[in-house]
Amino acid sequence: MNIMRNKPPGSRPGRVRKASLHRRNLRIATFEGVPSTIFQVLLQGQFLTGFLLYLGASSSQIGFVLALTTLVNIAQIGVAFMIQKLPSRKWAMVTFIGLHRILWSSTGLVPFLFPQEYWVIAFIGLYTIAFMANTAGAVLWSSVISDLVPPRVRGRYFGIRNTLLNALGSLVMYGGGIVLDRYPGGHGFLILYIVVWIFSIANVIVFFFYPDVPFEKSEEREFLPMFRKPLHDKLFMKSTLFLAAWLLLQNLTVPLYAYVMLELLHINYETLSLLNVSQTIFMMGSFYVWGNLNAKYSNKRLLLWTLPIIAASSLLWGLLSVLPMLLVLFAAHIVFGVGVGGFNQLAFNFIIGDTPKKERPMYMAVYAALTGLSSFFGPLIGGEIYEWIKAWPHWTQVFGMQLVVGILMILLAVLLGRRILKDE
Structure with missing residues (x-):
């Protein structure tokens, strides 16, 4: 009788089934991130810069490639409208994400299919088409995942998912660096691309579930x-406009860190991997901290708190003039990991949590377009500045840019950030 009085007949099994379905969906979304992480880690960051240098790209061409992925985000506005007409988001998502994975993986075939003088142009062509497909895939995935993860567990879930996948990414990054040091040049990149081809196919298969x-x-x-x-x-x-301005500044230097360390400081891939692994480890630790703070404070307020941390990481590069190189680089990467981990997680939560559900795809698209446009011009301008200051003293190329950008970041956060990113 007590049971009947406290719980209506049939209510508990329904909730159990619903909870079980949610857990299954979250497990699929987490598992999907495993091949996606392996695939993407080996094709971006230091490996992307290294492969472009192997193909013969200049700093301005590297800056253009690094910026290209964000420029195509402008097309997300059109995609956000078109998905309203789709009978099924899932199969459109699988199609566009599959095209992205296949085309991006195909960049590894460039040295085998084209004469050497066309390597960079061919890479840019394949890379551009791949990320045009990814533009549609990103809108669809963000829309699906925002509906898939219940709001009450969203902060905790993404914190755990990001921690697990970044831990995996750290191991992959370090392993990839060792491979490139043991097998320099084309042989090493061929090994990495074989792994990429395997996990890109696996990633597409998981999306079917x-x-x-x-x-x-x-x-x-x-x-x-x-x-x-x-x-x-x-x-x-x-x-959004403030965050776009911030990302413009940040991307003047951050995407080109690998270029500075490989070309100007002559750091090997294994050391560069260790630097990025340290950044990722502290980024992972910060997810838990930012996630707990997010239970007490708003997304916008916490976003404001991440800004001086990111600015400090840029200013730390100036210590290369007085302290040992690796000590400074590890410190700068660690601080950046803490700041950018919070920034990325909170910006994502801001878009999917602080916007109207029915209009969320268009809100996401507008945010991606504006921040993508600024993120495009950031590394593009940064790459051109590095070309422009090649004849300047060595220190201006190694850490002078970072000092200037760090000061501008502090000014932007103090003068505008405090007024815009506040609780209303």
């Missing part, structure tokens, strides 16, 4: 009214 979750569509049916929704949201636009 994603659930086709129901899609709560926008109330608007025309493009312009739907596009105006985020543009007329003053709080959202102020925050």
